[in-house]
Amino acid sequence: MTNINWTTVALLTFSNLVMLYAWYGHLRNLSKAPIWMTILISWIIALGEYCLMVPANRIGSKTMSLEQLKIVQEAIALLTFVPFSIVVMKESVSLNYAAAALCIFAAVYFIFKGPFN
DSSP: OTTOOHHHHHHHHHHHHHHHIIIIIHHHHSTTSOHHHHHHHHHHHHHHHHHHHHHHHHHHTTTSOHHHHHHHHHHHHHHHHHHIIIIISOOOOOHHHHHHHHHHHHHHHHHHHOOOO
């Protein structure tokens, strides 16, 4: 797994935390706001996410394939969801989620493993 670019991982981690708030934070914090306001605020938050995600992918593409970038992104999304769910949304994470996350982490292994012989 020497192809992983840790700058990309860090940027994607922060990007995911910001995007989780744009996608789900409104359910807790803006549930009584008009939908147009919620959409506008979510778009503004998402702009910050793109300012992290685009450079992350550009940097990562120098050492990782597109497939590797996508699988790493999915694994980071799963990892950032757990603290977000517990700390921000005040919800627990199920064992089913943990099992699904394990499958994604297996995908990370296989995408960086190299060709099967």
